[in-house]
Amino acid sequence: MSLRDRLAAEIAAGGPMSVAQFMTRCLHDPADGYYATRPALGPEGDFVTAPLVSQMFGELIGVWAVAAWQMMGAPARVRLVEMGPGDGTLMSDLLRAARMAPEFTAAAEVWLVEVSEPLKAKQRRLLGEAVHWVGALADVPEGAPLILVANELLDCLPARQFVRTATGWAEQVIGLDAEGELAFGLANAPQLPFPDAPAGAVWEQSAAQAALGAELGSRIVRDGGAALLIDYGRGEPGFGDTLQALRRHEKVDPLACPGEADLTVHADFPAVLSAARAQGAETALLTQGELLARLGVGERAEALVRARPEKSAVIGRQLNRLVAADQMGELFKAGVIHSPGWTPPAYEDA
Ligand code: SAH
Numbered sequence: 136m137s138l139r140d141r142l143a144a145e146i147a148a149g150g151p152m153s154v155a156q157f158m159t160r161c162l163h164d165p166a167d168g169y170y171a172t173r174p175a176l177g178p179e180g181d182f183v184t185a186p187l188v189s190q191m192f193g194e195l196i197g198v199w200a201v202a203a204w205q206m207m208g209a210p211a212r213v214r215l216v217e218m219g220p221g222d223g224t225l226m227s228d229l230l231r232a233a234r235m236a237p238e239f240t241a242a243a244e245v246w247l248v249e250v251s252e253p254l255k256a257k258q259r260r261l262l263g264e265a266v267h268w269v270g271a272l273a274d275v276p277e278g279a280p281l282i283l284v285a286n287e288l289l290d291c292l293p294a295r296q297f298v299r300t301a302t303g304w305a306e307q308v309i310g311l312d313a314e315g316e317l318a319f320g321l322a323n324a325p326q327l328p329f330p331d332a333p334a335g336a337v338w339e340q341s342a343a344q345a346a347l348g349a350e351l352g353s354r355i356v357r358d359g360g361a362a363l364l365i366d367y368g369r370g371e372p373g374f375g376d377t378l379q380a381l382r383r384h385e386k387v388d389p390l391a392c393p394g395e396a397d398l399t400v401h402a403d404f405p406a407v408l409s410a411a412r413a414q415g416a417e418t419a420l421l422t423q424g425e426l427l428a429r430l431g432v433g434e435r436a437e438a439l440v441r442a443r444p445e446k447s448a449v450i451g452r453q454l455n456r457l458v459a460a461d462q463m464g465e466l467f468k469a470g471v472i473h474s475p476g477w478t479p480p481a482y483e484d485a
Contacts, residue, residue, distance in 0.1 A: 138167035138394040143311060151310035151320055154378060155293035155342070158398050162291055163250065167394040170251040170291070174397075176221050181397050182381045184287050185365070185423070185463060186225035189453035191439070192286075193228025195430040196363070200229060200282050201236045202480035203361050204243075212279045213360070215243040218272065219288035223247075223258035226266075229284070243282070246275045272350060280474075281360035283351065289366045289402035294341035296376065297324055299332045307337070309390065317390040337376040344403050345410040351472045352411030361473040367466045368402025370420055377401035404470045411472040418472050419485040424464025427457055429481040 136144075142160060146152060152160075162169050175181045185192040204213055217226050226245065233239050245266040249255050255268055269275055296307040298321060306324035309317055327338055351362045369375075380389040382396035389398055408418035421429070436454045440447045458464040473479050 138164055139317065139392070141167075142309075142393055143315060143317060146309065146311055146317075147315075151308035151322060153295050154307055154309065155295045157309045157393075158291075158293035158378075158400070161389075161393045161396075161398045162293075164394060169394050169397055170254070172253070172394065174221075174251055174254050181383055183384075184221060185457060185467070186221070186228060186286060188456050188463075189450075190228045191432055191435050191453065192427070192457060193225040194232035195427055195432055195435060196225060196284055196286075197229035197232030198430055199363065199426075199480050200243075200284070201233050201239045203282055204239050205236075206477055206480065207280055207359060207361075209238065209242070210280050210359075211242055212244065213239075213242050214246055214275055214279050214281050214283075216246045216248060216272070216275055216281060216283040218248040218283065218285040219291070220247045220249055220258050221254060221287075223261035225284070225286055226258075227261050230262075244279070248272050248275070272347075272354075277354070277358055280358050281355055281362065283360070283362040284365075285362070286365045287367075289341075289344050289347070289364060289368065289407065290399035291397075292341055292343035292347065294339045294344070294378075294400040294403070296378065297327055297338045297340065299329075299334055299336040299338075301334055304338075317393075319390070332374065336374040338374055339377060339400055339403065341400065341403055341406065345406045348407035348410035348472065349414055352414030352416035355411075355472055355474050356415040359474045361471055361479045363479075364402070364404075364407065364470045364472070365423060365426075365467060366402035366404075367463075368404055368468055370404050370422075370468050372405045375401070402468070402470075404468055408470050408472065415475065416472050417475050418470065419478075419482040420468055420470045421482065421485050422465050423467035423469055424458040424460065425485075426469040426481055427464075432458060 177187050247268050297304050298307050304324050304327045305321035308322045310320040312318035377400045380387045380396040380398045439450050456462045471479050
């Protein structure tokens with residue numbers, strides 16, 4: 136039975152499900168979930184991420200990781216963690232750039248947090264066996280400082296949606312219409328603390344994103360280190376329905392083909408970072424454009440053009456895609472969570 140038919144049967148038997156439950160099933164159902172069965176990144180796949188736009192992205196994250204390690208006092212051992220490494224491109228580019236600091240690569244133990252078996256196989260092909268795989272951050276052993284990166288992970292963590300109606304707040308849920316098709320509906324919800332929100336306003340709440348912020352915060356306060364989280368999302372609290380399904384680079388109806396499309400919501404940086412601060416960590420936020428500019432993406436692009444003049448136009452387009460305000464430069468944000476008492480690279484006056 137298809138995932139759609141199984142979800143319809145479950146809803147018929149047990150009632151509507153929240154958007155968060157629906158996202159979890161579509162992404163991670165063991166038999167038919169998107170990441171469990173068919174994640175496809177890149178131009179031939181369903182969506183393209185920054186590391187796949189250009190090698191410059193992962194290389195500059197590598198420069199950031201080395202500089203962060205140096206600012207931390209160059210500890211003899213550090214856990215270099217990536218959550219949701221996709222096909223492994225970011226870590227591969229990061230490690231190549233980090234080779235200019237052999238003491239760093241000697242100190243860094245690489246841990247990949249991944250739940251998708253097909254993606255783990257791709258990562259293994261690119262990165263070999265010299266890295267460790269775990270299914271959850273909690274399985275990365277404690278007791279050494281952390282340098283963690285995650286690109287486009289927060290957006291796959293499930294969120295609930297609440298809608299302002301004429302009479303108050305309701306939860307957006309997925310039920311069945313008269314023909315038995317999956318359909319959005321409304322269910323009773325606790326009232327949110329925004330009495331003046333306009334009718335139709337949508338408030339998203341991701342317990343999973345906030346829980347990750349708290350987990351990173353408490354861990355980094357205990358062991359030291361920094362976590363760099365890059366994603367499309369909001370930098371200020373705000374209303375908006377950001378649930379989006381992407382299949383072969385096209386937006387599709389999120390209810391139309393469960394498990395066959397990537398399904399995301401915006402990263403909620405205010406919620407993630409405040410959850411980390413509540414654990415005693417410090418945080419800061421830049422746009423992706425600002426982060427990459429401060430790490431020297433302009434100079435890196437020039438160096439690549441000098442080495443390959445015939446690629447000048449391509450490299451210019453890649454740079455524009457990563458940093459331009461109407462491309463990934465502003466919608467994408469880079470949040471950092473770090474232990475108190477220092478400021479990670481690029482965040483000096485952020
Ligand atoms: N960082 C990569 C891939 C982004 S796609 C890039 O930028 O190209 C999202 C990644 O997060 C995939 O690797 C997916 O398998 C992983 N992922 C999704 N949900 C996850 C979860 N709950 N825990 C850990 N990884 C998850």
